[in-house]
Amino acid sequence: MRFFDPSTGRRGSRRPLFVALAAGAFALPVVVAAGLPAAATPTGRALLHDAPAWTASAKALGAAPAGKIVNFSVAIAPRDAAGAQAFADAVSDPHSASYRHFLTPEQYTARFGATNADVAAVVNWLQGAGLQTGAVPISNSYVPVTGSVAAVNKALGTTIKSYSRNNQNVTAPASALTVPSVLAGRVSDVLGLDSSEIYRTGAKVSPNGASAGNVTCSTYWGENTNTSYIPAPAPLSGNQPNRACYTPSRLNAARGIPATGKTGAGVTVGNVLWCDSPTIPSDLNTWAAQVGAPAFTAGQYTSQDPATWDAYCTNQANVDGTMVETALDAEAIHGAAPDAKIIYAPAAGPYSNYLLTATQNLVNANQVSIITNSWGGAESNSAWLHSVYVQAASQGISVMASSGDDGDNTYSNGSASKARPSADYPASDSQLTSIGGTSLGIDSTNSTLFEQAWYDVISRSSGTTWTSDVFYGASGGGKSAITSQPSYQTGIVSSTFSGKPAKRAYPDIANIADSQTGYVVGVTQAGAYTTLTVGGTSLASPYTAGEVALAVQTKGARLGFLNPKLYQNRATAVSDVSGSTVNRGTEGKWKNPSTGTYIEPTTYFLNGMSLLPSSQQSVAGWDNITGLGAVANASNFITAIQ
Ligand SMILES: [Ca+2]
Numbered sequence: 001m002r003f004f005d006p007s008t009g010r011r012g013s014r015r016p017l018f019v020a021l022a023a024g025a026f027a028l029p030v031v032v033a034a035g036l037p038a039a040a041t042p043t044g045r046a047l048l049h050d051a052p053a054w055t056a057s058a059k060a061l062g063a064a065p066a067g068k069i070v071n072f073s074v075a076i077a078p079r080d081a082a083g084a085q086a087f088a089d090a091v092s093d094p095h096s097a098s099y100r101h102f103l104t105p106e107q108y109t110a111r112f113g114a115t116n117a118d119v120a121a122v123v124n125w126l127q128g129a130g131l132q133t134g135a136v137p138i139s140n141s142y143v144p145v146t147g148s149v150a151a152v153n154k155a156l157g158t159t160i161k162s163y164s165r166n167n168q169n170v171t172a173p174a175s176a177l178t179v180p181s182v183l184a185g186r187v188s189d190v191l192g193l194d195s196s197e198i199y200r201t202g203a204k205v206s207p208n209g210a211s212a213g214n215v216t217c218s219t220y221w222g223e224n225t226n227t228s229y230i231p232a233p234a235p236l237s238g239n240q241p242n243r244a245c246y247t248p249s250r251l252n253a254a255r256g257i258p259a260t261g262k263t264g265a266g267v268t269v270g271n272v273l274w275c276d277s278p279t280i281p282s283d284l285n286t287w288a289a290q291v292g293a294p295a296f297t298a299g300q301y302t303s304q305d306p307a308t309w310d311a312y313c314t315n316q317a318n319v320d321g322t323m324v325e326t327a328l329d330a331e332a333i334h335g336a337a338p339d340a341k342i343i344y345a346p347a348a349g350p351y352s353n354y355l356l357t358a359t360q361n362l363v364n365a366n367q368v369s370i371i372t373n374s375w376g377g378a379e380s381n382s383a384w385l386h387s388v389y390v391q392a393a394s395q396g397i398s399v400m401a402s403s404g405d406d407g408d409n410t411y412s413n414g415s416a417s418k419a420r421p422s423a424d425y426p427a428s429d430s431q432l433t434s435i436g437g438t439s440l441g442i443d444s445t446n447s448t449l450f451e452q453a454w455y456d457v458i459s460r461s462s463g464t465t466w467t468s469d470v471f472y473g474a475s476g477g478g479k480s481a482i483t484s485q486p487s488y489q490t491g492i493v494s495s496t497f498s499g500k501p502a503k504r505a506y507p508d509i510a511n512i513a514d515s516q517t518g519y520v521v522g523v524t525q526a527g528a529y530t531t532l533t534v535g536g537t538s539l540a541s542p543y544t545a546g547e548v549a550l551a552v553q554t555k556g557a558r559l560g561f562l563n564p565k566l567y568q569n570r571a572t573a574v575s576d577v578s579g580s581t582v583n584r585g586t587e588g589k590w591k592n593p594s595t596g597t598y599i600e601p602t603t604y605f606l607n608g609m610s611l612l613p614s615s616q617q618s619v620a621g622w623d624n625i626t627g628l629g630a631v632a633n634a635s636n637f638i639t640a641i642q
Pocket residue numbers: 576577578618619620621622623626627628629
């Protein structure tokens with residue numbers, strides 16, 4: 001739900017905190033704990049991590065009110081993190097004798113998790129500091145905590161201050177977090193104290209109606225050409241097609257799904273996001289009837305809502321914005337795998353502590369074979385979900401995440417001349433399959449006309465004059481600042497993309513994501529059901545999750561972490577995407593979702609990375625827009641990852 005702000009030439013949001021999070025990507029990774037001089041930490045205390053780097057330059061408004069109540073989580077280190085990683089690596093490695101010998105959550109925790117004594121020590125410390133602790137999950141992996149700012153300051157040896165950040169009042173620790181030395185190594189992280197750290201969805205939305213000068217979408221690429229605007233600027237010429245909005249049957253046909261004979265029967269897919277709406281189940285069936293997809297049967301879609309919501313998710317505008325993503329995710333999974341069950345696992349709000357809870361509960365319940373995540377934000381100084389994904393891999397759960405919609409984040413980090421690339425999280429985690437995006441042209445016979453790296457640049461017309469080209473949206477991709485290159489990428493991802501020393505580079509693979517070649521989504525907005533054209537890697541991840549469900553059904557068993565086999569079988573699993581010459585575009589009017597008004601006629605250049613400075617390239621072999629390539633043929637993909 002982001003929009004382009006023509007007054008500043010920057011991409012923004014009607015929830016400006018999203019921008020704040022992106023700006024945090026300037027922060028250099030802070031490597032903490034071991035090796036710091038003792039003088040840096042008060043006697044009897046162990047450093048956990050530094051204050052968020054952005055606090056050094058933000059405007060401090062003074063100490064946060066001592067009585068203000070905050071919710072956060074204290075993560076507890078696994079008893080044997082290295083052993084857990086080695087186990088997850090082995091069960092995911094086709095060459096290992098223990099390949100796909102998965103564990104139950106109970107077995108995993110007994111072998112690698114924190115002990116009850118570890119949990120008790122952490123809980124006793126927190127309660128002794130006057131903080132209230134909540135239910136600890138069966139994985140013994142974190143303690144949810146509620147308490148006053150005064151109690152948090154004392155417990156963690158810090159001062160929480162109020163700041164003005166990107167015109168928002170937020171609170172965050174102003175100095176390093178420390179824990180009693182006896183808990184060093186047991187407490188691994190504290191999540192949720194930085195209120196500017198709000199995660200975001202990646203759905204890119206266009207209205208489908210022709211009202212107020214908007215151009216109706218084409219049901220296939222090239223069905224209608226817009227002749228009401230002036231011809232598109234160079235390097236295009238002449239009028240361009242309307243954007244396309246595909247139904248599941250057309251997209252499935254282009255991807256070869258009918259030929260697989262699979263529907264996802266017997267497979268359950270989990271979807272992690274935040275917030276929920278009671279209209280979603282009926283929206284899904286209204287949409288299914290509209291687009292000719294099978295109806296959802298009783299119990300096929302379930303929500304596992306938290307007992308209480310964060311204030312973010314009791315604000316109807318926030319809920320409406322999020323429900324576009326919630327509907328997109330379910331409708332994309334269902335489109336590819338109409339018999340798969342879907343468990344929606346929303347966090348209480350878009351904050352790391354709540355997202356940890358939602359993810360951990362889904363993994364501990366162990367009902368799903370696949371988890372998809374269509375959300376993300378700036379990579380911080382910890383891969384804070386990594387240990388949960390290690391557990392998921394050990395249980396055979398395949399995890400995927402959208403790679404982001406802001407390309408390398410140069411343009412969301414500020415002006416291109418000053419900003420530099422940064423990574424998104426969890427897309428950059430090495431223990432999941434990161435799904436990038438393509439632009440996909442499908443013709444009237446459901447054949448693929450083109451598939452190219454999603455990198456959209458726009459130009460707007462005023463009379464007969466076109467503005468200079470500006471960034472609009474692109475597949476997220478780049479390299480992590482905090483995670484080293486995983487072995488499955490060794491020898492496949494070049495140093496051009498991984499850097500030296502080599503880091504985890506992403507995405508891994510790609511699927512349909514360009515909103516100019518988007519997907520029809522139905523959802524209630526402001527009390528009324530409406531259809532929209534939606535894209536973003538928010539579409540690519542759940543649609544790919546649906547295709548993985550077909551593979552799980554084919555195998556008759558869980559597949560686990562996909563990347564080692566996916567990289568090994570890359571030649572057949574996906575189709576390489578390369579080429580960066582702008583040769584296609586669309587014309588339409590672009591609607592500002594904040595004001596509801598249409599701005600000037602707009603040309604969208606598809607594959608436009610050559611028009612702007614970018615660290616992203618679309619080249620032969622692995623690249624940082626589409627990874628190994630596009631999931632172009634479902635049968636080939638299923639065979640390769642089985
Ligand atoms: Ca490529």
